[in-house]
Amino acid sequence: MIRHAALPVAALALLAGCNKSGEINIERGVGITAVRSACPVVAVPAGTGDITVFDPPASRDANAIDVTAAISNVRSTCDDTGAEVVTNVTFDVRARRARAEGPREVVLPYFITIVRGGNAVVAKRVGRVAIQFEAGQAIASVSGQASANVSRAAATLPEEVRKKLTRKRKAGDEDAAVDPLTAPDVRQAVLSATFEALVGFQLTNDQLKYNAQR
Structure with a gap:
């Protein structure tokens, strides 16, 4: 697997759920809690x-479709107990070929990319x-x-930001119903410490265009 630069994609990781190692409760108004x-x-x-x-590759005619495939059942496990947060991702690829005569092997490229703050790609592996x-088999699948590794230090919020997010507030307080994430400095700190592990097919520009236009 090799490391490359890549194009940005966006998301934000604030999830509701139960505390695990490395998670903090974010107080978002009276009686409302999120987990990071x-x-x-x-x-x-x-x-x-x-x-x-397609076969031939330059054709976009429906009769020229050779193989189609899709990624599904994306699952992950995460170990955040060390200096590096290690995420292992598994997924299924289900493929269909147009002509089923004879045995055949089809090799398809995929990527995993690490995105920080919703728009900064820090690593990519193919x-x-x-x-x-x-x-005689038209459909086949493979796992x-x-x-992906992320520095635990980079994914950890500064202490002053953690205090702002977890500070207890009572009904009647002036800022009781104010979401701390509306503060620009807090929101930026959360974004900077937020990472995504994104998996997909390594497509050519023509393949990306085809997916977008069909």
Whole structure:
């Protein structure tokens, strides 16, 4: 797997749920709590979850579609107990070919990219999955996996920001109903400490355009 630069994508990781290691309760008004974790959000960026291969490659005619495939069942486990937050991602690739005569192997590229603050790509790795079709078989699937490391220090909020987010407020206080994330400095600190691990097919510009226009 190799590291590359990449284009930005956006999201924000503030999730409701139960506390785990590395998580803090964020007080968002009286009686409203959110949970923030050092573990990155895992998702498939829009437009990269499926791929279409044409034969011949330059054609976009429906009769020229050779192979289609889609990513599904994206799952992740996260270990945030060390200096590096390690996220392991698994997913399924289900593919269909237009011509089923004879056995065939189809190799498709995929990526995992780490995004910080919703728009800054800090790392990208590219891998490949090999899908095996038996003779007469039109549909086949395979499992893929990828991993991502994020510095725990970078994913940890500064102490002064943590205090602002977790400060107890009572009904009747002047700022009781004010979301602390509306403060620009707090919002920026949360964004800077927020990471995403995004998985999708490594598409060419033409393939991205096809996905966007179909």
